[in-house]
Amino acid sequence: MTATTDDMTHGHVPVAQAAQPAAQAHGQQHPIKLYLLVWALLFVLSACSYLVDYFDVQGYLRWFLIVVFMLLKAGLIVAVFMHMAWERLALVVAILMPPMAVLVLMAMMAWEGEYTKYLREFFFG
Amino acid sequence: MTAEHVSTEHVTIEPTLRSRALGVVADWSSDQRSFKSASWGKAMMWIFLVSDTFVFSCFLISYMTVRMSTTVEWPHPSEIFALDIGGKKIPLILIAIMTFDLITSSGTMAMAVNFAYARQRKKAAILMLVTAFFGAAFVGMQAFEWSKLIHEGVRPWGNPFGAAQFGSSFFMITGFHGFHVSVGVIFLLLIARAVWRGDYDVGRRGFFTSRKGRYEIVEIMGLYWHFVDLVWVFIFAFFYLW
Numbered sequence: 001m002t003a004t005t006d007d008m009t010h011g012h013v014p015v016a017q018a019a020q021p022a023a024q025a026h027g028q029q030h031p032i033k034l035y036l037l038v039w040a041l042l043f044v045l046s047a048c049s050y051l052v053d054y055f056d057v058q059g060y061l062r063w064f065l066i067v068v069f070m071l072l073k074a075g076l077i078v079a080v081f082m083h084m085a086w087e088r089l090a091l092v093v094a095i096l097m098p099p100m101a102v103l104v105l106m107a108m109m110a111w112e113g114e115y116t117k118y119l120r121e122f123f124f125g
Numbered sequence: 126m127t128a129e130h131v132s133t134e135h136v137t138i139e140p141t142l143r144s145r146a147l148g149v150v151a152d153w154s155s156d157q158r159s160f161k162s163a164s165w166g167k168a169m170m171w172i173f174l175v176s177d178t179f180v181f182s183c184f185l186i187s188y189m190t191v192r193m194s195t196t197v198e199w200p201h202p203s204e205i206f207a208l209d210i211g212g213k214k215i216p217l218i219l220i221a222i223m224t225f226d227l228i229t230s231s232g233t234m235a236m237a238v239n240f241a242y243a244r245q246r247k248k249a250a251i252l253m254l255v256t257a258f259f260g261a262a263f264v265g266m267q268a269f270e271w272s273k274l275i276h277e278g279v280r281p282w283g284n285p286f287g288a289a290q291f292g293s294s295f296f297m298i299t300g301f302h303g304f305h306v307s308v309g310v311i312f313l314l315l316i317a318r319a320v321w322r323g324d325y326d327v328g329r330r331g332f333f334t335s336r337k338g339r340y341e342i343v344e345i346m347g348l349y350w351h352f353v354d355l356v357w358v359f360i361f362a363f364f365y366l367w
Binding site for chain 1: 145146152161172175178182183195196217228229235243341347348351359362367
């Protein structure tokens with residue numbers, strides 16, 4: 001019935017306990033070395049995305065690189081700095097799933113934007 | 126809540142995908158609370174951050190919509206945010222410096238959380254002050270950037286470089302982000318003061334809350350701060366690099 005905080009701190013919850021753990025909040029403490037590593041990685045990734053602009057990469061390659069570096073940085077920040085990697089899946093799902101709805105809005109507004117542009121070119125162009 | 130929760134022995138059974146999914150169902154269907162391993166304070170900060178995600182998403186999606194729908198050419202951020210350093214024009218350099226500055230502040234914040242849980246309050250407070258310093262530096266650079274653009278004639282309703290929507294998008298998005306950073310700096314200073322004094326060791330009651338605080342507040346503060354950094358990652362990619 002009772003999962004100790006030791007188990008949950010590192011996400012190593014035995015199968016039997018995963019079903020019904022005790023409600024017990026815990027602080028997140030991880031090796032400084034890990035933070036320094038992530039820090040260095042964020043620096044490198046930022047430098048990479050800056051270099052995309054510096055060397056004036058254009059077209060699909062530019063967009064691809066920008067999005068890849070962006071997602072990697074965002075993932076590192078959320079997973080390590082914000083400790084999402086060590087939280088229980090119930091919280092991870094509750095926090096990370098709702099923003100996915102934004103993608104739907106984005107798709108709809110991209111469609112709308114294209115249409116507005118088409119109308120502007122048609123009537124005023 | 127305390128430092129002794131750091132594991133000294135490992136449980137050997139790794140959770141499978143199925144057991145973790147079952148855990149989600151069990152957590153959500155259980156009595157009283159769904160977030161078993163996060164305190165209320167942390168869970169509520171996360172929920173606030175989700176709502177803030179939607180606010181920033183709306184800004185960025187509006188920006189996408191106006192940029193896609195305009196028939197006028199969009200100004201080139203690479204040139205607009207270039208600086209002359211030593212007689213050479215370096216593209217987007219100010220924004221790159223601001224990015225590194227904010228990442229650095231995130232790094233020091235993450236370490237402050239560690240020291241707070243380890244009850245090394247002087248180190249935690251100093252790291253929070255360093256974080257606040259980098260945050261303030263960021264806002265300072267943003268103020269410089271705003272003044273420069275306003276001086277060059279960029280307004281919410283038009284600018285000399287191209288599409289009029291550039292100005293409104295720029296001021297709304299970076300302004301709202303800068304406001305978040307400023308609020309973060311204020312709270313960092315307040316909490317650093319409480320940590321430095323040892324409020325959370327002696328159980329001193331808070332000024333507004335009249336309740337005893339815990340060192341967990343540093344981690345919750347950290348969540349907010351990292352979120353501000355996270356938003357900047359998206360602004361940097363979509364507004365400045367795109």
